[in-house]
Amino acid sequence: MPLPADQTALDLLDAYLEALWDGTDLPLSPGPVRLAAEGGGEPVHWALDQLRRIPREPKDAFARQVGGLLAEFRYRRCPWNAAALRLLNDTYTFAATGPRRYEDWAHDVRAVLHRSVPDPRGWVRLDWDRTNAARHTVPAYPFDPPDTSELPGRLYRLEAEAAVAALAIMAEEWQSEPAPVRSRPDRDAVLADARTLLDRYGPTARYWTNATTAASDPAPDFLAAGLQGTESHGFLTSEYHNGLDLLEDLGLIAVTDDEVGVFWSFGAY
Structure with missing residues (x-):
């Protein structure tokens, strides 16, 4: 059974932020992120806006801030999280x-x-x-x-x-x-x-x-x-x-x- 569009968008952005947090060097707007932006609701758009504001250098500081953003994104995603x-x-x-x-x-x-x-x-x-x-x-x-x-x-x-x-x-x-x-x-x-x-x-x-x-x-x-x-x-x-x-x-x-x-x-x- 296919996932609802909003869940797919949330999952795509979660995976993207996690990869950035792990230190993977990814462009700011790859295909999955564009799809997330198109299909996501308020949490997705909020997180993408916050991500654009984080300087990508130095890399260790960028990863730390992305980790904090990921935690907040997950917190906002649902009460269980x-x-x-x-x-x-x-x-x-x-x-x-x-x-x-x-x-x-x-x-x-x-x-x-x-x-x-x-x-x-x-x-x-x-x-x-x-x-x-x-x-x-x-x-x-x-x-x-x-x-x-x-x-x-x-x-x-x-x-x-x-x-x-x-x-x-x-x-x-x-x-x-x-x-x-x-x-x-x-x-x-x-x-x-x-x-x-x-x-x-x-x-x-x-x-x-x-x-x-x-x-x-x-x-x-x-x-x-x-x-x-x-x-x-x-x-x-x-x-x-x-x-x-x-x-x-x-x-x-x-x-x-x-x-x-x-x-x-x-x-x-």
Whole structure:
């Protein structure tokens, strides 16, 4: 099924800005950008106007400013993007959604972890390691996903409200967190953003986590425990890259008939 013209325009401009942010030397008005300008609405025209105002030299300053523009463009694109950026953009996390193509959704989860499928709606993907050179040797870095047959055995079912709390505490740091979500003055706003993200998957979504506390209780109190008090079955590689040891992680998977959402928090030192 073809995408609506406005979504196509948004996707084209998003990809173009991301390429500029990565340092690709592209002309200001290539064919895809002209198509985006013709088919896009207010966010597209606003972003293109802002882009024209950014000096292209020096290149490192240009890339930084384009990165800021891309973040703001994604924020304006839809409320889901805005919630994802508010909640998770300041911590080492991974957030991505892919299509559900298999009865055994473990195949779909692995595809998301390997970045081999796009978001079906073109919404934001948060991925600190998207361009990390470590992926040349560990393609799913920082993940080392178990085989499809083994993946469900490392996960436990969660009730919907527990899934909201698990996602909310991914806004915390693993070490030396000065303000756990449970004690923040904006606690309700953090939970609201987490709920917005999971509302995408609808009321029939099923949730899974690698947190071992869910082995005996599908509704553990993640807020009370916080990240520092949460243990899990690790999904991370043991490979040492870029001076980082990957030691802790917490994952949440949402499964529907059409999509799989993957949210992960990492402790790295």
